[in-house]
Amino acid sequence: MPHREHSDIIFGNRGMSLEEEINQSNAYYLQKEIAVIHKKPVPIQIVQVSYPKRSAAVIKEAYFKQSSTTDYNGVYKGYYLDFEAKETKNKKSFPLSNFHEHQIKHMKACTRQGGICFTIIKFSVTQQLFLLPAATLFNYWDNQAKGRKSIEKKVIASFGYAINYHVQPLIPYLTYVDKLINK
Amino acid sequence: MPHREHSDIIFGNRGMSLEEEINQSNAYYLQKEIAVIHKKPVPIQIVQVSYPKRSAAVIKEAYFKQSSTTDYNGVYKGYYLDFEAKETKNKKSFPLSNFHEHQIKHMKACTRQGGICFTIIKFSVTQQLFLLPAATLFNYWDNQAKGRKSIEKKVIASFGYAINYHVQPLIPYLTYVDKLINK
Numbered sequence: 093m094p095h096r097e098h099s100d101i102i103f104g105n106r107g108m109s110l111e112e113e114i115n116q117s118n119a120y121y122l123q124k125e126i127a128v129i130h131k132k133p134v135p136i137q138i139v140q141v142s143y144p145k146r147s148a149a150v151i152k153e154a155y156f157k158q159s160s161t162t163d164y165n166g167v168y169k170g171y172y173l174d175f176e177a178k179e180t181k182n183k184k185s186f187p188l189s190n191f192h193e194h195q196i197k198h199m200k201a202c203t204r205q206g207g208i209c210f211t212i213i214k215f216s217v218t219q220q221l222f223l224l225p226a227a228t229l230f231n232y233w234d235n236q237a238k239g240r241k242s243i244e245k246k247v248i249a250s251f252g253y254a255i256n257y258h259v260q261p262l263i264p265y266l267t268y269v270d271k272l273i274n275k
Numbered sequence: 276m277p278h279r280e281h282s283d284i285i286f287g288n289r290g291m292s293l294e295e296e297i298n299q300s301n302a303y304y305l306q307k308e309i310a311v312i313h314k315k316p317v318p319i320q321i322v323q324v325s326y327p328k329r330s331a332a333v334i335k336e337a338y339f340k341q342s343s344t345t346d347y348n349g350v351y352k353g354y355y356l357d358f359e360a361k362e363t364k365n366k367k368s369f370p371l372s373n374f375h376e377h378q379i380k381h382m383k384a385c386t387r388q389g390g391i392c393f394t395i396i397k398f399s400v401t402q403q404l405f406l407l408p409a410a411t412l413f414n415y416w417d418n419q420a421k422g423r424k425s426i427e428k429k430v431i432a433s434f435g436y437a438i439n440y441h442v443q444p445l446i447p448y449l450t451y452v453d454k455l456i457n458k
């Protein structure tokens with residue numbers, strides 16, 4: 093048998109995307125009445141719909157619209173949570189080009205209203221997960237013109253929190269949201 | 276000139292749906308950094324997408340899915356807000372059949388997490404608007420089997436708040452959310 097490092101780590105289902113993993117975790121949190129967090133549907137511009145007799149309406153022509161917000165939001169212990177899920181194939185850093193200006197703007201607006209904003213970043217090659225508070229992201233984002241265009245993994249690990257895959261929920265990110273709340 | 280009753284009331288744009296009126300109000304609140312509230316996109320099940328060369332992806336077949344949540348959510352003064360917008364052509368009462376079980380369930384779950392939930396109800400014939408706290412709705416909903424199947428307008432007016440159309444924002448509903456917060 094080959095030597096396995098980190099044999100105590102439960103890996104995520106490698107067939108699942110980060111979003112599917114988070115959706116599954118949110119379903120658990122919802123069912124256990126721990127939090128109410130949902131993925132926002134992808135916004136669509138509908139152009140043509142047909143209404144066949146005796147069956148469901150069919151959208152025949154539609155286009156993807158740019159979202160003006162982030163992937164997820166909801167409520168936990170009275171706090172408004174708002175976050176993005178981002179995967180990267182990079183090994184040592186997370187490129188800021190993964191974000192759109194409007195997502196940053198949205199998270200800044202939510203932060204000003206007292207919401208808790210962050211990103212869940214997955215380094216897919218190593219299956220490492222981190223929760224990165226929005227403050228660090230804003231800092232790098234605002235300085236990218238004269239600074240780095242990516243955030244090093246070691247910076248993410250030091251300003252954020254490494255999340256280990258778990259069973260129920262698969263991604264226990266609220267444990268680290270508690271740390272943000274108590275900061 | 277014909278006699279006009281209530282000439283001091285600013286009516287909403289009669290061409291606009293309640294959702295459009297609320298969206299416009301939310302755009303104002305966002306721009307003035309008063310709150311960050313968005314309409315959730317309608318969830319769609321996408322079946323077929325075509326990717327024409329040199330132009331945007333076109334959704335060729337898709338279906339409307341039942342939403343598992345409500346119309347709007349967001350953050351205001353650190354509070355999580357979650358609400359439905361409902362219009363009725365009825366004159367004296369608001370039929371509970373306007374709600375789906377899953378919307379009530381969602382609002383109950385959000386309330387348990389400390390979120391502020393309510394409905395903005397528009398009686399379209401008279402262009403009257405009310406903010407109805409979720410507690411009153413839950414009460415009527417849970418008792419509909421042995422009780423009324425609708426909420427009388429006078430009950431809505433007494434447990435909720437009449438909202439007058441305004442200029443900026445068109446529907447100043449956060450004024451009444453403040454009353455819910457300070458209750």
Ligand SMILES: [Mg+2]
Pocket residue numbers: 163176177178
């Ligand atoms: Mg994402």
Ligand SMILES: [Mg+2]
Pocket residue numbers: 346359360361
């Ligand atoms: Mg509605």
